[in-house]
Amino acid sequence: MSSLFQNYTRRPIHLVKGKGTIVTDANGKDYLDFTSGIAVLSLGHTHPAIVQAIQEQSEKLWHISNLFENPEQEKLAETLVSDTHFAHAFFCNSGAEANEAAIKLARKHTGKHTIITFEKSFHGRTFGAMSATGQDKIRNGFGPLLETFKTVPFNDVSALEAVIDDEVGAIMLEVIQGEGGVNQVTPEFAQAISDICLANGILLIIDEVQTGISRTGTRYAYEQTVLKPDIMTLAKGLGGGFPIGAMLGTADLHDSLGPGTHGTTFGGNPLAVAVAQTVLDNVFVP
Template identity: 60%
Template sequence: MSSLFPTYARWNIEVDQAKGTILTATNGKEYLDFTAGIAVCNLGHCHETVVKAVQEQTEKLWHVSNLFHIPLQEEVATKLVAHSDGNYVFFCNSGAEANEAAIKLARKYTGKTKILTFKQSFHGRTFGSMSATGQEKIHEGFGPLLQEFSYLEYNNLSSVKAAMDENVAAVMLEVIQGEGGVNPGEASFIKGVEALCKEQDVLLIIDEVQTGVGRTGKPFGYQHYDISPDIITVAKGLGNGFPVGALIGKEKLVEAFGPGSHGSTFGGNPLAMAAAIATLNIALEDSFLAEVSEKGAYLVQQLEEKLGNVPFVKEVRGKGLMVGIECDGSVGDIVGDLREQGLLILVAGPTVIRILPPLTVTKEEIDKAVEMIAKACLVTN
């Protein structure tokens, strides 16, 4: 009998080890992993450079608290600022914590309390980030949520215009809704939201927890839309599996987060920073990002070619190596059957297959996965 709270519907797989795109169970069975720890291991499992950086850091320093200057924090922050529209960075341990920090910063800076988010969004499971999340299934059973969150229609600019008033501190959105179904934002919508925020003196928060660190073929997903957010949150791929999150904000916000205004005991600890800088030095290289874009386009092309005549499949969508397959019915059994065959993929809601391979995936591995997915969808059809 397990001593764990049953908060996860766990798969019947006991993991022993993993390398690159291959995960090996304790019974010796190997799996082609197109989940990457849910968009976390962007460089693949146990990437040599990241492993070496963390190993070396374990022998130097693990933790001293943020009362001290930690040079690696400055190095990672400089890298994040150089590849984004922000000027300052706050480090934490997860995407939910980064979004909590964003909510607090927006309220403190503006002196306002209302945050506009969107239906089918996902921003985390702490009370603030859960309240920002526009999915009832995430809210169920926890009683009254934090006040002053409004859930609008995604890709509907009119809903944003209608909700704008003098109490709005920020609009918070994902440029591609991940957990909500791999729903890309339309360019006119994303740019329209930015324009409204500027017009109304409202902050724009972009949640890059799943889309950041090269997942879409750019350092951050918002960079496909030619916008400049006030706050960017990032986690998942930032440490390639080591827990780390960050908030990136513009210069005007710095005085609102002065000493004592916010904190994190473990945020930005030396081990996390060692993993992050090793990851960023690879994942943010132009040549690496170009390969992600090329492989992402190839994945979508192959899926559309193999699934184009399957009535059960309605649409293939996404950006870079963040891809969803919208189907005309439940996909849970398909994902389960593929898992039994040795391919690990995810769902994003009941009717969407979600594909998140490591960014280091090869075209041969893409071909193998697409063939397996196509066969599974044909059988369902």
Template identity: 60%
Template sequence: MSSLFPTYARKPVSFAEGKGTTLIDENGKSYLDFTSGIAVVNLGHGHEAPLNALKEQGEKLWHVSNLFENTLQEELAAILTQNTPFDLAFFCNSGAEANEAAIKLAKKHTGKNKIITFQQSFHGRTFAAMSATGQEKIKAGYGPMVSEFAILPFNDSEALLNEADENTAAVMLEVIQGEGGIIPAEPAFLEAVQEVCDEKGILLIVDEIQTGIGRTGKRYAYEHTILTPDIATVAKGLGNGYPIGAMLGKSYLRETFGPGSHGTTFGGSPLASAVGKAVVQTIFQEGFLSNTENIGNLLMNMLQEELADNPVVREIRGKGLLIGIECTISASAIADELLNSGLLVVPAGTNVIRLLPPLTVTIEEIKQAVETIKMVLEKQRTLQQTT
């Protein structure tokens, strides 16, 4: 019997090593990894830039308290905020922590209690982040949630306009809902969000935990839209597997998070900051991001072409290398079949297969993955026709 709490429905596979888009299990079987650790390993497994940064910094200094200056934090913050609406960064260890910081900052700065979020959203599993999440299954069994969150239908401008009032501190959203099923925000809805925030002095928080750090073909997903956030949160791909998260904010929020207002023991350590800096210096290059956008378009086009005639497939949607295939059957069952065929994917919602390959994925790997998906879904169609 395992000595671990059974908090995960683990697959009976244990990986021993990885390189690029390939993972190899303890029995020597190779898999094509289209999960990237759930949008974490954006540069692929074993990429030399973060690996060398970790080695070099590991020989110098691992940890110092945040009571002292940290040049690496300053350098990473400057890269993350360059040519954005943001001027400041707070470093932590995860996406949930970044969202906790954003929630605290919004409430403290405005002196207001209500934060508007949306159904199908996912913001983390700590209490405030869980309370903000628009999925009841995440909250089951934990008693009363943190107040005060108003959870509205996504892409419903009228509901937003009716809910936003003088007690609203912030609107918090994902430009593309990841865990909820790869659901993009509609342009008209985002226009309404920005307008209501501007008119009523409501802060806009964009959760970029899954969509950020190049995943959609731009540094941050909000850059595809008209949004000008006051706060954004990033994590996952920021460390390529090394734990780090960040909350970014505008300059006028500086004094709200003064000394003693918030903190972390490990956040933004020299190791984490060195790795994060290497990651963003690699990804935030125009050529790298344009290639991500192009190869994401290629993957989308190939999927639409190869799966067009399969009735198991309802819709294919997403942006860059964040793509969901909505099916008429359980995504978990399809994911298991793909696992057996050597392709790793992860469900999003009940019926959506989520594809999150590393941003370094090759055209040949894209072709291999699409062929595997096509084969498995053809098998599912045949099974449906015979039952």
């Protein structure tokens, strides 16, 4: 009998080491790792630059409260927003946390509670992120979800237009849906979202937890569309396997996330920031 909760269907393979795209089990058998730790290992297993970053940072500082200045966080934020329309970043530990921050920021900034999301979407398993997720298999069994999320069919312009009213504060989507099937936003739907947000003063949240950090050929997948998000969330590939998440926002949102409105104990810790900066230095090559 395992002492672990059985919330994962685990494969009977005990992996003990990895190098690049190859992992090795306890019996010495090698595997080509197509899972990449569920899409997190941007530079592969034990990349020399990441190993060096962890070693060097671990000898200086592992953790410090976000109540103190953090120049390394500032540098990472500048790298992420550089040459974009974003101005600010908030660091946390995961994609779900980043999406929770995005939901809070959108509601706080607009004073409106309704957020439109889409069928087959996936935004995380915390209560806010789960409420935003358009899949019953993720939400079943947990009782009433957070109110005022409206879920409509993906790539359906008429369905989207039908739920727009004065209470909508934000639209939240993945440019390419991942967990719900590889479904890409159509140019027509992207244009409709852009027009609706502009005409109604609705914030656009784009979840790039899976698609961000050059996964689709550009730094962020939205850059291949007409969409211009007010808020964007990142995780997975950002840390190259080390836990970190980020929420990016435009300059006009700055004052809505003032002191005391949101926080995290471990988010943006020195080890995570050192690894993420190393990932970006190797992926965001001029």
